[in-house]
Amino acid sequence: MKRHTVLVVILLAAWLLTACTGLRQINQLAIVTAVGLDVGEQPGSVKLSVQIVRPADARGQTGAPAGGTGEPIYSVSAEGKTIFEAIRNLGRFTSRRVYWAHNFLIVMHEDYARRGIADMVDFFTRNHELRMNTWVAVTSDKPEELISTVTGLEVVPGEAVDRLFRDNHVVGLAPGTNMMNLEEAFLSLSTEPVIARLQLKDRGISNKKPEEHGSIKQVELAGAAAFKRDKMIGWLSPKETRGLLFFLEKLDRGVEVVSCSNSKEKLTVEFNNADLKVTPLYRNQKPQFQIRLTARADVVESGCDVPLEGIRTHIEEQVEQRLKSKIEDVLNKAQRQYHSDFLKLGDVFRNKYPVEWHRIGKTWDVTFSEAEMTVQVQAAIKNTVLKAAGSGIK
Structure with a gap:
């Protein structure tokens, strides 16, 4: 009995002694909150930029006691033949070990995305420190500039972009793409990736020089980048992206501005309560899709000088036309211009017609581009009384 007791004590002591062997001190880590990827100066090389947070200075910026007096973030770039080599090259002039577990964002330059993102997907999905819910975006601006742009509300730019993505459903003009759904689309045989677009816009107003409107750059989330396999093939406008979100994210609300009768x-x-239903059909050895969107709508602001009840039908028709136009625009972009099924229609067809998919799936790019699409939209105005948008106040 004593032997068993001694053995338990020894095992417990060994566990307590080794429990903190993997502990990492925060002052020994370079905590990354945003990553930028671009083509390097050497052919085929990668330029990697990272945004590293300074915890003491970041706390100080918000009014709490701080041990530092510098900027809340530190941005640095390095190049390499691969992403991993570029990270290792950061160690030549970065005094701390790069730590990825708190990264919010990976943003790629358009040139890098058009060259191919297979290496990016492979590296960051293998990295055990990186979270799969890390946001992914494409930009036509310099990634190192974008991840270093401090907004007027958040101290850490990476955190600001994180909140843009989290509240993106309110505006509905860009997809909420992260590493998880990017990898899913990247590995799929029936759908192609689509990634949100970030850009810098002169929108901020300086408190010291309010007359210089738009003198401060701000990060904006609007539009998307369309891919075919691992290469970017073009942009989707915010209007087209609104149509895209009906397919990808079941977008159920949004705002539309229409005219009052025949006046200005x-x-x-x-x-x-928007609901998109896609019904796949297979006729004459060809796939077809019937797309139907239904929604209810409320008038939230009116400049009309006529009773709204008298123009209810006119309002409904305009809403239907605008929503139908957005869906048809993104369908045209996918089928006619890019020949890329980033709408997941291949998944819908395969689920209903697995046998037929086995025959046509290998040439889905061509088959999808020739598929017949029928779009119907029905919108009903339920309330012509003024109501605050999204507030529930009637």
């Missing part, structure tokens, strides 16, 4: 006055409606 405008009114604003908020559509909600």
Whole structure:
């Protein structure tokens, strides 16, 4: 009995002694909150930029006691033949070990994305420190500039972009792409990746020079980049992206501005409870898709000088036309211009017709481009009384 007791004590002591062997001190780590990828100066090389947070200075910027007096972030770049080599090259002038577990964002330059993102997907999905819910975006601006742009509300730019993505459903003009759904699309045989677009816009107003409107650059989330396999093939406008989100994220609400009867006055409606249903068909050895969108809408702002009840039908028709136009625009971009099924229609067809998919799946790019699409939209105005958009106040 004593022998068993001694053995338990020894095992418990060994566990307590080794429990903190993997502990890493925060002052020994370079905590990355955003990553930028671009083509390097040497042919085929990669330029990697990282945004590293300085915890003491970041706390100080928000009013709490701080041990430092510098900038809340530190941005640095390095090049290499591969992403991993570029990271290792950071160690030549970065005094701390790069730590990825708190990274919010990976943003790629358009040139890098058009060259191919297979290496990026492979590296960051193998990295055990990186979270699969890390946001991914493409930009036509310099990634190192974008990840270093401090907004007026958040101290850490990476955190600011994280919040843009989290609240993206309110505006509905860009997809919420992260490493998880990017890898899913990248490995799929029936759908292609699509990634959100980030850009810098002169929108901020300086408190010291308010007359210089738009003198401060701010990060904006709008539009998307379309891919075919691992290469970017073009952009989707915010309008086209609104149509895309009906397919990818089941977008159920948004705002549309229409005209009052035949006058120049405008009114604003908020559509909600939108429901998109895609019905695949297989006729004459060819796939077809019937796309139907239904939504209800409320008038939230009116500049009309006529009773709204009298123009209810006119309002409904305009909302239907605008929503249908957005869906048809993104369908045209996918089928006619890019020949890339980033709408996941291949998944819908394969689930209903697995046998037929086995025959046509290998040439889905061509088959999808020739598929017949029928779009129907039905919108009903449920409330012509003024209502605050999204607030529930009637």
